[in-house]
């Protein structure tokens with residue numbers, strides 16, 4: 001699948017990795033970019049990058065009705081990038097309610113499901129089409145104090161696998177992106193070396209164009225995946241010990257940002 005000449009929808013395009021995707025898509029010659037975000041005002045800087053090729057779209061990925069309306073209003077689409085996501089560093093035990101834990105599932109799992117259900121028929125009309133889902137290494141190795149996030153990204157990982165099987169018949173490629181730490185607002189609380197948002201977006205689009213179904217776009221993602229493949233039993237039983245050792249190796253090998 002080629003980005004040049006393609007029409008692409010990016011969720012959470014107003015900042016962070018979503019904005020980096022828009023910049024990288026422009027560079028690669030995408031014909032039309034539906035840059036979606038929760039409010040139009042927050043999309044102004046992104047829209048100003050190229051007013052001819054960027055269409056700002058108000059969209060909350062937890063709003064199933066709004067998503068259906070947008071899909072009905074989008075006659076053609078080649079690539080859907082499910083980028084919008086939320087962190088969830090709250091305790092799973094105690095606390096007043098489970099609002100944050102539910103929200104992580106609503107955005108990171110049901111948001112991706114809602115978008116995929118609504119846009120699968122639109123993508124089916126394209127000659128070549130794809131869905132890119134932004135997961136995390138936290139979806140295959142549990143990250144301490146962020147169980148809600150890990151659980152939601154693990155659910156998304158299974159969703160991607162299900163979608164890949166379901167959409168193969170209509171020729172829609174499903175690419176799962178599993179980054180480590182990225183230098184965005186979400187990544188700001190982690191005091192370790194991080195990949196730039198542009199490098200992650202570029203690696204994801206390279207993988208898409210190469211026909212891949214999985215990409216580990218940075219060094220920590222690849223270290224984590226190697227541990228998952230080489231020592232699955234340890235990852236299942238003692239994920240925190242595995243992550244702790246990986247972070248120490250990362251910190252020793254690169255300066256922190």
Ligand SMILES: NC(=O)c1ccc[n+]([C@@H]2O[C@H](COP(=O)([O-])OP(=O)(O)OC[C@H]3O[C@@H](n4cnc5c(N)ncnc54)[C@H](OP(=O)(O)O)[C@@H]3O)[C@@H](O)[C@H]2O)c1
Nearest residue numbers: 012016017038060061084085134136181182184185186187
């Ligand atoms: N940063 C990291 O270290 C890291 C690592 C691995 C994976 N990821 C994943 O990469 C993706 C992008 O993250 P990021 O680092 O760019 O995070 P970020 O800087 O916090 O940006 C998150 C984006 O998601 C949007 N969003 C949140 N809830 C939404 C909703 N209900 N509807 C529509 N948009 C919503 C935000 O919009 P508002 O501006 O309106 O809040 C924002 O545009 C996420 O899926 C994240 O889980 C990030």
